[in-house]
Each structure stands twice: as C-alpha cells, then as structure tokens.
Amino acid sequence: MSQPNRPPVNPPVYDLSAADAVTWLRGLPAASVDLLVTDPAYESLEKHRAVGTTTRLKHSKASSNDWFRVFPNRRFGELFTEVFRVLKPDTHFYLFCDAETMFVAKPEAERVGFKFWKPLVWDKRTIGMGYHYRARYEFILFFEKGKRRLNDLGIADIIVESRIHRGYPAEKPVRVSEVLINQSTQPGEVVADPFMGSGSIGVAAVKNGRRFIGTDLNPGAVRITSDRLKEYGAGHTPDDLPPASDQASLLEMIGSET
Numbered sequence: 001m002s003q004p005n006r007p008p009v010n011p012p013v014y015d016l017s018a019a020d021a022v023t024w025l026r027g028l029p030a031a032s033v034d035l036l037v038t039d040p041a042y043e044s045l046e047k048h049r050a051v052g053t054t055t056r057l058k059h060s061k062a063s064s065n066d067w068f069r070v071f072p073n074r075r076f077g078e079l080f081t082e083v084f085r086v087l088k089p090d091t092h093f094y095l096f097c098d099a100e101t102m103f104v105a106k107p108e109a110e111r112v113g114f115k116f117w118k119p120l121v122w123d124k125r126t127i128g129m130g131y132h133y134r135a136r137y138e139f140i141l142f143f144e145k146g147k148r149r150l151n152d153l154g155i156a157d158i159i160v161e162s163r164i165h166r167g168y169p170a171e172k173p174v175r176v177s178e179v180l181i182n183q184s185t186q187p188g189e190v191v192a193d194p195f196m197g198s199g200s201i202g203v204a205a206v207k208n209g210r211r212f213i214g215t216d217l218n219p220g221a222v223r224i225t226s227d228r229l230k231e232y233g234a235g236h237t238p239d240d241l242p243p244a245s246d247q248a249s250l251l252e253m254i255g256s257e258t
Helices: 021-026 044-050 073-086 099-111 174-184 200-207 219-232 247-254
Strands: 014-017 033-038 087-097 115-123 137-145 158-160 190-193 211-215
Touching: 014 200, 014 219, 021 073, 033 073, 033 174, 073 087, 073 099, 087 099, 087 174, 099 115, 099 137, 174 200, 190 200, 200 211, 200 219, 211 219
Parallel strands: 014 211, 033 087, 033 190, 115 158, 190 211
Antiparallel strands: 087 137, 115 137
16 A cells, blocks of 8 residues: 655754753764864863953853853863764864863864864954953864865865854854854754854854754753744754743844844
8 A cells, every 4th residue: 555645854953952062962873963063161261251351251241151161171081082973974073262272172182083184263353352462363173083075175264254242152153153064064964062052053054054953051042042043944942941031131132243
C-alpha cells in the first residue's frame, strides 16, 4: 500500500538551551556540528574591570556583569576537547578573545588536535578604554579540524565593523560573525555557540540560511536570543526559563547596531 504524499518536515531553525557550555557540548552527538563560533567571558575581563579599564562590566541599567559569569582559563582544556569532538571532520572553529587570552587558548586548542591558522582582527573603528595604547581591536582565533577550504580566498584578515553601543555586555556585531559563517559553512549547515549571550552569532547564522544551536547560563540571555531569532522561523526554546528583570530594556538597546 502506497504511503500518502506528505510535505517534508523542516528541522527547526534554532535550538536553544540554558546550561553550562561544557555540559551542553557533552550532550551533543560527536561530529554533529559544521562550525563553532563563540565568545566566552574570558578571565582577563575581571582584571580589566578591577583596574577600571572597562566600563562594559559595571553595574548599570545598560550593562551589568550579573548577566554572565567569567569562564576561567583552567577550563579551556575541557572546553576545546568537547568542541573538537562535536565538530565534523574538515571544519572550522573561531574563538573571540583578547591578546592575553590568546596565549592561553591557542596551545590548549592545539593540544586537543586543532590546527591554528592565525588570529583575525576585528577593527572596531574607534578606540575604547585603557591606559597603555587604548584598545581598538579584538582577536578572533582561527582554528581548523582536518582540512576545509574557505569559501572566498579574497577576504582580508581584518574585519572592520563598529562596536555595539549600549547593548548586551561584550556583544559582538552580527556582521562580524556573518563574515566567519559565510566563509566556513554552506546554507543548511549547523552553527553552534556555547556562550551565545544575546544571540548575535545565532542571528548571523539564521539570517544566512544556516541552522543554529546554542546555550547560555543566563536565562535572560536565552530569552533575548529566542526573541531575536523568532522572525527567521520556528525553533526550540526551553519552557521553564524564569523571567529576566532587565530583558525589556536590553532588547530595546540591542534593537539597532551602530
């Protein structure tokens, strides 16, 4: 007996969780992700905050360090082990970080099997806070598992894009992540972010026809990400997220990128 014709079931555009990054990665199947792009709240942020060289982490309506927990350097080994495991063969991995964290992260990623190509530079166009040569850039470490060709060999290693003003703490511009995603994936492939914050990497993925999976410890961040991704299609968000008191004001701030 022939089966009736049924329309194909499309996978969800996004699948979000509220969990520790390493724990979440351990729950993913091996070789199930086509690209991982992420921006941990690295340990050196605490040092900069302590000496007053950043306002991004101060307690205020626009930016509060209560919105994320610092990821300690000592956990990079377990993080990269899981990142390597969940990535498919012949894929890329991008890590946003500062100059200090680069020297910690690079050898740990190489130890678990990644090939390090180079640090990309995100040029923010304007200088930020600091004492010794005020910061205008961040690094994006470019790693490879196996061998995968970039989609466009004519893209420079400096990505120029203005920083986000009055947004989620340490939020990255969607357009920076779009460069990485369009270079290292094809439409329909899976992009993962275990430190997704307000979801800028997720937005870059789904805007460009990729699927996105991500997690964040902060339930407010997960709600913000879900609200941002809804306009691109159906997805999954945990049902038991508690409300976030600053969600509305942060959503309003994130609404425009300048």
